[in-house]
Amino acid sequence: xxxxxxxxxxxxxxxxxxxxxxxxxxxxxxxxxxxxxxxxxxxxxxxxxxxxxxxxxxxxxxxxxxxxxxxxxxxxxxxxxxxxxxxxxxxxxxxxxxxxxxxxxxxxxxxxxxxxxxxxxxxxxxxxxxxxxxxxxxxxxxxxxxxxxxxxxxxxxxxxxxxxxxxxxxxxxxxxxxxxxxxxxxxxxxxxxxxxxxxxxxxxxxxxxxxxxxxxxxxxxxxxxxxxxxxxxxxxxxxxxxxxxxxxxxxxxxx
Numbered sequence: 001x002x003x004x005x006x007x008x009x010x011x012x013x014x015x016x017x018x019x020x021x022x023x024x025x026x027x028x029x030x031x032x033x034x035x036x037x038x039x040x041x042x043x044x045x046x047x048x049x050x051x052x053x054x055x056x057x058x059x060x061x062x063x064x065x066x067x068x069x070x071x072x073x074x075x076x077x078x079x080x081x082x083x084x085x086x087x088x089x090x091x092x093x094x095x096x097x098x099x100x101x102x103x104x105x106x107x108x109x110x111x112x113x114x115x116x117x118x119x120x121x122x123x124x125x126x127x128x129x130x131x132x133x134x135x136x137x138x139x140x141x142x143x144x145x146x147x148x149x150x151x152x153x154x155x156x157x158x159x160x161x162x163x164x165x166x167x168x169x170x171x172x173x174x175x176x177x178x179x180x181x182x183x184x185x186x187x188x189x190x191x192x193x194x195x196x197x198x199x200x201x202x203x204x205x206x207x208x209x210x211x212x213x214x215x216x217x218x219x220x221x222x223x224x225x226x227x228x229x230x231x232x233x234x235x236x237x238x239x240x241x242x243x244x245x246x247x248x249x250x251x252x253x254x255x
Contacts, residue, residue, distance in 0.1 A: 021036075030056045031060065058179050062088075077090045091177060101154050106150065107154060111141060115137070116172075182211055210222075
């Protein structure tokens with residue numbers, strides 16, 4: 001089976017189109033005139049040395065950092081003009097490097113709190129554990145390998161399980177673009193393999209952007225790899241093409 005992303009037969013526009021994106025901090029361009037296009041059903045992995053601008057790109061997409069210039073189009077929304085809250089509501093989910101879960105709550109409660117109805121202040125006050133909520137929580141828990149840990153307190157989970165729980169909390173919101181920053185850092189080999197399988201599954205019907213340093217993991221999940229260096233794209237293509245690119249070997253893989 002080909003790794004070629006599918007599902008855009010009727011619409012050739014990418015789900016995410018970043019054009020001319022630049023952000024300067026006191027004259028230093030952390031991201032410099034970046035063009036990046038991600039399709040539906042695609043797992044795009046962004047790699048590069050520390051300080052290349054990888055996390056800054058995710059910060060720009062989710063509205064945490066404001067662009068100096070350029071455009072970020074997601075499903076016809078111009079994200080540079082939207083608040084962080086509205087970007088989430090438009091269908092963008094972001095997982096940070098450190099899991100931000102509620103450790104004193106159970107897996108079920110963490111997932112339940114992420115159900116779209118429970119997220120608004122009024123919604124949280126009137127939120128009821130209706131059959132559709134229970135069904136969605138159980139469905140997501142089985143997707144993230146935590147169906148047997150639903151009533152376990154989150155602080156008792158392994159590091160890898162906490163990472164899965166946070167991915168599950170994002171999946172509860174059914175985002176169309178899922179962004180993950182180093183999702184397998186600190187995971188065991190078996191947890192990394194399961195995470196690769198999970199990302200393959202959850203990319204069906206949405207787009208996934210991953211920042212990662214573990215090259216074996218990248219090889220197992222990436223449809224396409226983008227290499228950033230000093231805020232610009234150094235190379236882009238299949239993992240094989242990128243690994244054999246002399247410029248990439250020189251500035252990144254060779255170290």
